[in-house]
Amino acid sequence: MPTAKIAPSLLSGDFANLASECKRMLDLGADYLHMDVMDGHFVPNLTLGAPIIKSLRKHTDAFLDCHLMVSEPEKWVDDFAKAGASLFVFHIEATKDAGALIERVKAAGMLVGIAVKPGTPVESVFPYAADLDQVLIMTVEPGFGGQSFMANCMPKVRALRDRFPDLDIQVDGGLGLDTIDQAAAAGANVIVAGTAIFGAADPRAVISSLRQSVEA
Ligand code: DX5
Ligand code: ZN
Secondary structure, three states: OOOOEEEEEHHHOOHHHHHHHHHHHHHOOOOEEEEEEEEOOOOOOEOOOHHHHHHHHOOOOOEEEEEEEOOOHHHHHHHHHHHOOOEEEEEHHHOOOHHHHHHHHHHOOOEEEEEEOOOOOHHHHOOOHHHOOEEEEEOOOOOOOOOOOOHHHHHHHHHHHHHOOOOEEEEEOOOOOOOHHHHHHHOOOEEEEOHHHHOOOOHHHHHHHHHHHHHO
């Protein structure tokens, strides 16, 4: 299994102090910074876009894991590449031609991932998985932080891990100390957590525990 990566979701951070929140998470042991991009159309919430990534990039060399919960993700490839995004993760439900989009993201110089909503069969990503840097199995309906982990998505993680032993498999939604073991046992190695990290009295300890659970 690939190494554990812990990705705090800045959606739970203070957007008015984004650069310092990112630095704080890196200092506490984060591997990735998970940036939730929402367009108010693919999901019923509105957050941030490429201009914020561009501004943030001036303050950090960190790995910016951009989760695009947007319709027509094709429209934003060039903007995110120019802004300095490290990884461009689009939803398979949002595109008509995932294969072409993968190639466009790579040509623009970013790593590429596909996300699937809880109701979307994992088999939909199998044809592309060998060309991807990451697959994101959503464990809540995308749109908001602070929702409950959906354990019924774990068979999707397991099915993906069994077929693709070296793939980075990310889980996102409701991950924390009480749910990490289920995700780790199913084969997830990239762990997004918003509420569980930002809401903790000791976020360093939470990041460390999440990592230990994946590596156990
Ligand atoms: C939800 C986002 C998540 C969210 C996770 O649509 O994709 O990244 O911030 O938040 P928690 O960890 O609080 O469930
Ligand atoms: Zn996310």
